[in-house]
Amino acid sequence: MSLRELFRHRDLFVGCIAIGRISRVKAHDTLAATLFFPLGDRSGEFLSITVQGYDYPTAGRCPALDSAGLCSIHATGKPDMCDAVPLDPLVRDSLQHRVLATRARGAGYIGADCIVAGTQGDAALLVAEGRIVDASARAAVERRRTAIATERELWGRAVFDSLHANSAQGTDALARIPPGGYATISIVPALLAIAGLSAACRELCVAYIASQMALIERNIAQAIARRHLNDRPVTQELRGFLASYVRASEVLIESPAALPVSSNRLREIAENYFSGL
Numbered sequence: 001m002s003l004r005e006l007f008r009h010r011d012l013f014v015g016c017i018a019i020g021r022i023s024r025v026k027a028h029d030t031l032a033a034t035l036f037f038p039l040g041d042r043s044g045e046f047l048s049i050t051v052q053g054y055d056y057p058t059a060g061r062c063p064a065l066d067s068a069g070l071c072s073i074h075a076t077g078k079p080d081m082c083d084a085v086p087l088d089p090l091v092r093d094s095l096q097h098r099v100l101a102t103r104a105r106g107a108g109y110i111g112a113d114c115i116v117a118g119t120q121g122d123a124a125l126l127v128a129e130g131r132i133v134d135a136s137a138r139a140a141v142e143r144r145r146t147a148i149a150t151e152r153e154l155w156g157r158a159v160f161d162s163l164h165a166n167s168a169q170g171t172d173a174l175a176r177i178p179p180g181g182y183a184t185i186s187i188v189p190a191l192l193a194i195a196g197l198s199a200a201c202r203e204l205c206v207a208y209i210a211s212q213m214a215l216i217e218r219n220i221a222q223a224i225a226r227r228h229l230n231d232r233p234v235t236q237e238l239r240g241f242l243a244s245y246v247r248a249s250e251v252l253i254e255s256p257a258a259l260p261v262s263s264n265r266l267r268e269i270a271e272n273y274f275s276g277l
Contacts, residue, residue, distance in 0.1 A: 020182035028092035083140035094130035155193035196259035
């Protein structure tokens with residue numbers, strides 16, 4: 001998801017920062033320059049720094065599904081990633097056929113058989129000859145990439161720089177992320193970067209934190225009621241998110257002058273990007 005989408009659905013999805021490790025093969029030069037960050041001196045490897053929804057795996061379903069199993073936000077701001085699936089906006093277009101093949105092999109556990117090679121009746125052909133040929137799928141992928149590129153500028157660079165603040169220690173931590181894997185951290189560093197862009201952005205962040213703290217408390221209470229041992233690591237991480245929100249609230253409400261000052265250009269981009277929420 002994007003931060004804009006998380007702001008819109010702040011009472012539904014718990015947000016976090018996801019840091020992924022991307023190879024040059026998947027990224028390609030064009031995507032690498034607009035979406036990713038270089039992973040230290042490791043030639044050909046990059047980091048993706050995005051935000052995403054975070055939930056208990058034992059919940060077994062997207063929190064946006066209603067009691068009938070249908071998407072409750074389909075007409076009120078469904079995330080761009082939902083429209084882009086089964087394609088992957090973080091992978092260059094010429095390798096999307098590999099993405100589809102991987103998804104097809106892994107879809108058996110939910111009984112899905114909708115991804116097949118070649119043409120099938122009136123079903124949409126998604127990719128051909130290294131291109132995304134379905135217009136709606138291509139538009140969804142581009143919307144997602146545009147959001148990532150915008151947020152890379154608004155807060156991603158600040159988070160990337162903070163990860164390297166401790167020099168070798170930060171670089172080593174990033175290097176421990178396995179190839180193709182990712183790590184999750186609190187979304188607070190992104191919020192602090194956004195809050196410093198304008199007063200309106202700071203108000204958005206304050207409202208978001210209040211909603212997130214209430215949502216996390218509800219989710220933890222539900223997990224405790226489920227009494228599932230596998231929930232414990234997630235509960236521990238969510239409690240860490242709560243603690244980081246408390247500290248962030250103190251800065252945003254009591255010491256806003258401590259926030260970094262942004263340029264007029266970034267302020268204008270942010271207010272346009274987050275307008276209408």
